[in-house]
Amino acid sequence: MSGEVDITLMVNGEEQVLSVPASRTLLAALRDDLELTGTKNACSQGVCGACTVLVDGMQVNACLLLAVNTDGCKITTIEGLGEGGKLSVVQQAFVDSGAIQCGFCMSGMIVSATALLAENPNPSRDEIRQALSGNLCRCSGYVRVVNAVLLASERRGA
Amino acid sequence: MHFHKPISLDEAIALLAGDAGAMPLAGGATLVAMMNAELIEPNALVSLGAIDELKAVKSAAGGDVRIGAMVSHTELATSEQLVGGHAVVRRAASLIAHPTVRNIGTIGGAVAHGDPSSDLLPALVAADAVIEAAGSAGRRDIAAEDFFEDYLTTTLAEGEVVAAVRLPKSPVGATGVYEKFTRVHGDYATLSVAVMLAMKGGNCSFVRIALGAAGPKPIRVKAAEALLIGSELDGEAIAAASQLLAEASDPVDDVRGSADYRLILVPRLLSRALANARSQVEGAA
Ligand SMILES: Cc1cc2nc3c(=O)[nH]c(=O)nc-3n(C[C@H](O)[C@H](O)[C@H](O)COP(=O)(O)OP(=O)(O)OC[C@H]3O[C@@H](n4cnc5c(N)ncnc54)[C@H](O)[C@@H]3O)c2cc1C
Ligand code: FES
Ligand code: FES
Numbered sequence: 001m002s003g004e005v006d007i008t009l010m011v012n013g014e015e016q017v018l019s020v021p022a023s024r025t026l027l028a029a030l031r032d033d034l035e036l037t038g039t040k041n042a043c044s045q046g047v048c049g050a051c052t053v054l055v056d057g058m059q060v061n062a063c064l065l066l067a068v069n070t071d072g073c074k075i076t077t078i079e080g081l082g083e084g085g086k087l088s089v090v091q092q093a094f095v096d097s098g099a100i101q102c103g104f105c106m107s108g109m110i111v112s113a114t115a116l117l118a119e120n121p122n123p124s125r126d127e128i129r130q131a132l133s134g135n136l137c138r139c140s141g142y143v144r145v146v147n148a149v150l151l152a153s154e155r156r157g158a
Numbered sequence: 159m160h161f162h163k164p165i166s167l168d169e170a171i172a173l174l175a176g177d178a179g180a181m182p183l184a185g186g187a188t189l190v191a192m193m194n195a196e197l198i199e200p201n202a203l204v205s206l207g208a209i210d211e212l213k214a215v216k217s218a219a220g221g222d223v224r225i226g227a228m229v230s231h232t233e234l235a236t237s238e239q240l241v242g243g244h245a246v247v248r249r250a251a252s253l254i255a256h257p258t259v260r261n262i263g264t265i266g267g268a269v270a271h272g273d274p275s276s277d278l279l280p281a282l283v284a285a286d287a288v289i290e291a292a293g294s295a296g297r298r299d300i301a302a303e304d305f306f307e308d309y310l311t312t313t314l315a316e317g318e319v320v321a322a323v324r325l326p327k328s329p330v331g332a333t334g335v336y337e338k339f340t341r342v343h344g345d346y347a348t349l350s351v352a353v354m355l356a357m358k359g360g361n362c363s364f365v366r367i368a369l370g371a372a373g374p375k376p377i378r379v380k381a382a383e384a385l386l387i388g389s390e391l392d393g394e395a396i397a398a399a400s401q402l403l404a405e406a407s408d409p410v411d412d413v414r415g416s417a418d419y420r421l422i423l424v425p426r427l428l429s430r431a432l433a434n435a436r437s438q439v440e441g442a443a
Contacts, residue, residue, distance in 0.1 A: 005161060022161035022203065023193060044194040046187055046259055058261045064190045065262070068161045069183065069205050112258070133344050134256025 007071040011036070012080025020067045027051045027062035030077060038078040038107045049135035052108035053077050059115040061134075078107035081114060090114050093152035094145075101139035109135045113149045122153055160202035167211055167292060167321060173204045174317045175294040180204055182319050184228060184267035187259055212266065212321065215239050221327030224290075227266025227320045231278075235260060243285065243328025243354040249336040250281035250352060256344045266320040269305070272312040275346040275371040275414075279306060281336055283368035283376040284352035285325045293318035306375040329364045332356040333438040337431040338370075339423055341414060347371045348415040349423040355435040362386050367399075367428070372407040372420060379406045391432050400425035 004019040011034060018033050025044075030036045030053070040050035044063045051062040054076040081088040087095065090113050100106050109132060116123055116131035123131065128149045129142070137145065160180070164170045174180050179201025183189055192198045206212055212228035217239045225234070225247075234240065234251035254260055254277050268278045269289060279302075282289075287302040291314060302323075305313050314320065328334070338350040350370035356363045365386050369377040382399040389395035409420040 022159045025190065025194065045191045046255075046262075049256070049258060052258055059258050060261050061187075061258045063194065064185070064187050064259075066161070066183070066186060066190060066203070069163070069186065069207060071163075115257075131257055134258040 005068045005071075007068055009067075009070060009072075010074045012076060018067070022066065022068050024067050025063050026053070026055075026065040026067045026070050026075070029067035030062060030075070036077050036079050040104055040107055042104070047136070048105070049108040049112065049132075050105055052111045052135060054111060054115060057115070057118070059112050076111070078111060081110065088114070089155050090117065090149070090152040093155060094148040097144050097148035097151055099140060099144040099148040101137075105135055105137040105139075109137065109145060113152065116149070117153055117156060121156060123149070125150070159200060161205070162202065163205040163208045165208045165210075167209055167319070170204050170206060170209060170319065171292060171294055171317070173202075174319065177202050178316070182206055182270070184264040184270075185230065185262040186267075187263040188267065188271050188273075206266070206319070223325045225265055225323045225325070227269075227322055228264050229266075231255075231260035231263045231265070231268075232257070234265060234278075240325075243332035243334045243356075244325050246284050246334025246336055246352050246354055247278065247281045247287075247325065249334065250277040250338075250350075253277055253336065253338045265323055269320050269323060270312065270314060272306050272308075272310050272375075274306070274309060274373060274375050277336070277338060277347065277350060277370060280350055280352040280368035280370035280376040281334075282323060282325075283378050284354050284366045285328070285334065286354075286366060288324040288326070289320055290322040290324060291315075291318045292321040297321070299324075302376075303378060308374045328354060329356045331358075331439060331442075332364060333435050333442070335431050335435040335438065337427045337434070339427055346414060349409070349420045349427055351424075351427040351431045352376075353428075353431045353435050355432065355439060357391075357436060357439050360390055362389055362391050365432075367403065367431075369403060369407060369424065371414070372403075372409050372424070374408065377403060377407050379403050386432075391436060393429075396429050396432060397425060400428050403428065 042048045042050040046061045046064045053062045181200045183203040183205045212226040216224045231251045240248035282302040289300045289305045334354045354366045382402040404424045409417040
């Protein structure tokens with residue numbers, strides 16, 4: 001196989017058939033081919049977490065994966081978290097907690113928080129900090145981010 | 159760039175043998191990051207992600223554990239098979255970077271990359287691991303201690319892949335600990351110490367130690383271990399062992415610490431690791 005490669009991704013519940021160069025990252029395929037620009041690109045090195053998405057339910061850096069290597073996978077991005085035009089519980093908790101400042105890191109933060117709560121519905125502050133440790137924020141100071149995840153955890157339990 | 163995703167190891171080896179510009183792709187945490195930074199431009203990638211044989215952790219009769227090359231750091235960090243002395247590998251994996259990178263990176267990728275700041279390398283030397291390599295000339299076993307040669311340099315031949323890492327049975331009653339010193343949580347180590355330890359009647363009956371980020375490859379000094387075996391792990395014995403380890407180290411100055419600072423950390427981290435390991439084996443006894 002060389003040149004463009006045909007792949008099929010299940011993105012936010014919708015099947016997407018794409019033709020991509022083998023060197024294209026999943027991040028570039030999402031942003032440039034599918035125009036899902038909610039997932040951000042900052043470092044392309046796996047360091048900042050702005051590009052965090054779920055691949056088969058697992059939080060990963062989309063900048064470190066080649067799109068061709070995720071052929072056949074289920075991808076969830078920030079655009080796929082809400083339902084019926086409403087924000088997800090986690091998204092709403094981030095808004096209500098005042099956790100968001102410039103917002104650039106927030107897609108990744110919220111995707112990581114969603115992965116954490118799916119696995120551990122009642123995390124401690126410490127567990128939250130560890131789960132989000134790969135998501136850098138240059139604005140917020142993280143306190144309200146942790147508050148937001150706790151609030152989401154409470155609301156989901158309620 | 160060409161892309162291949164074979165379903166058998168033999169097929170992967172044949173693809174790599176047929177194209178000198180082809181590289182194996184494991185998690186991609188390092189490889190794709192290097193492509194993004196335009197440091198490398200492989201002619202072809204051979205993804206190892208669809209080869210079932212590489213994905214399992216298997217405990218064999220007799221206490222050996224065989225870890226397939228494509229087992230992720232997250233899987234290692236949560237593995238219930240890595241107990242006793244083998245916990246050194248589980249604990250090292252749990253301190254690699256962040257959850258997202260741990261979900262992507264693999265043991266085979268870390269071993270093949272041969273970065274002396276990697277957390278798994280010293281843990282594998284402390285566990286006396288054996289690297290199983292496979293190539294067109296067949297399979298061979300290499301002791302972890304001999305496998306790592308220099309910065310980002312291993313004994314792996316052109317076209318050869320890491321198929322698995324084998325941990326031999328750990329001594330009865332042993333534990334494994336990993337101490338990692340970082341400037342910020344999740345960073346590469348400024349210095350790290352991997353220890354496998356067993357005690358008998360208040361004295362050290364078995365110990366293996368390897369340092370990470372202390373030189374061009376994991377640092378192990380058998381004479382330092384000999385000083386500790388039979389001792390009560392008193393301050394004097396630890397200081398003498400640390401001295402030998404520091405003398406054998408050859409760290410670099412970089413953003414994570416100066417070479418001198420790293421050497422100062424050797425006795426401190428070793429004391430901490432031994433105290434921690436000791437309280438575990440004595441707590442369990
Ligand atoms: C942001 C970030 C932070 C990190 N922090 C840490 C840390 O704190 N501690 C730590 O230990 N590590 C850290 N790492 C490294 C990471 O965890 C992986 O161990 C590393 O990326 C290699 O694993 P991989 O599976 O991603 O390999 P890849 O990136 O796929 O491959 C790495 C190299 O090995 C070759 N290769 C891969 N698999 C094989 C094989 N089976 N046989 C032969 N050759 C092979 C590839 O061709 C390539 O040259 C970090 C990485 C990133 C991106
Ligand atoms: S853009 Fe992927 S981690 Fe920064
Ligand atoms: S809100 Fe600005 S980087 Fe996090």
